[in-house]
Amino acid sequence: MGRKSFFMSLEEEITLRQFGQDILTDEVLLQRFAQFSDNDRHIHLMDLYFLVASEKPLDSDLEPAITASSLPDTDVTAIALRTHGLQRGLNHLANLSEKGYENGYKLLLYVFKMAYQRHFAQEKDHATKWQYQDLSRPGMMQEIRDRQQTLAxxxxxxxxxxxxxxxxxxxxxxxQVARQTHPALTPASGNEPTVFITYDEMITNGIRHFEEQERYSRPAWLLFNALRKAIIIQYRIDDDQARRALWDVVERHMQEQYQTSLFD
Incomplete structure (x- = not known):
């Protein structure tokens, strides 16, 4: 299962939706994003990508988002979205180099904001999900956290x-143990002596790494998915609440049973 990229933490989603409601500025989010490592920035970029997709953005959201982001017309993400359209162009984010992460994240923030504000305007007066309720209301943040903690x-x-x-x-x-025992091939940092491997070794290592991932991750995913469906029925909650509760409970068992984190 690995690090839960594609499903961000509750705290991160709260801050992004506060940005969508004009409670937070992009400066707050960009400053936090800049502090991450390159690997974590890519993960957070993809987390935001999937949140954007959940809001079903329209092609008409693109130009206002580019304007609001104040990015130059020469920015690679803006070019990709204009060239391929919003839906296809968003896939470009997965292939951004490290240099493009910050601008890609900023533009994606505003695509999210355009789509989210449209749905927020439709839902806010009768919203049952916290995502479309007024997040500036005193005590609202603690209510969201308390409900999720109680469910978990x-x-x-x-x-x-x-x-x-x-x-x-x-x-x-x-x-985790298998990954530590047989780590995937990673680029050299430049300080180590060069070690050449054959194509056969490269293929063998790649296949072994894939098989080890499948050996554990697929049955874990199947169990997780079955639990998700059962909990939705048991507690009459939506998919988002169920997934968050499941991640929290798995993390708790990881810490209790193995003194490690789900995301190590």
Whole structure:
């Protein structure tokens, strides 16, 4: 299962939706983004990409987003979106080099804002999901956190789900151990002596790494998906709430059983 890219933390989603409601400025988000490592910036960029996709942006959101972001017309992400259209152009983000992460993130923030504000205007007066409620209301942030924490605790304590969670934690821990024992090939930093490997070794290592990932990640994903469906029915909640509760419970079991994190 790996690091939960494509499903951001509750705190991060709250801040992004506050930006969408003009409660926070882009400066706050960009300053935080700049502090991440290149790997974490790519992960957060892709997390935002999937959040944008969930808001179903329109091609008509593109030009206002580019204007609001104040990015130059020569920016590679703006060019890609204009050239290929919003839906296809967003896929370009997965292939950005490190130099393009910050501008790509900024432009994506404004594409999100355009799409989100359209839905927020439609939903805010009768919203049942916190995502479209007034996030400036005093106490609202704590209410969201408390509801999620209460749900995660109930799921953790449910005896009918415990064995499945323990199994997911065990599979993920085994994947971590395998990854540490047989790490994937990574580029040299430039300080180590050059070591050449044959094509056969490259292929063999690649296949072995893939097989080890599949050995643990696929059954973990199947269990996770089955639990997600069961919890949605059990607690009458939406998919977003269920996934967050599941991640929180798996993380808790990882820490208790193996003294490690789901994201190590």
């Amino acid at each position: 605790e109930e799921v953790y304590q449910h005896p009918g789900f415990r064995n499945e969670f323990l199994c997911i934690a065990k599979l993920h821990h085994a994947e």
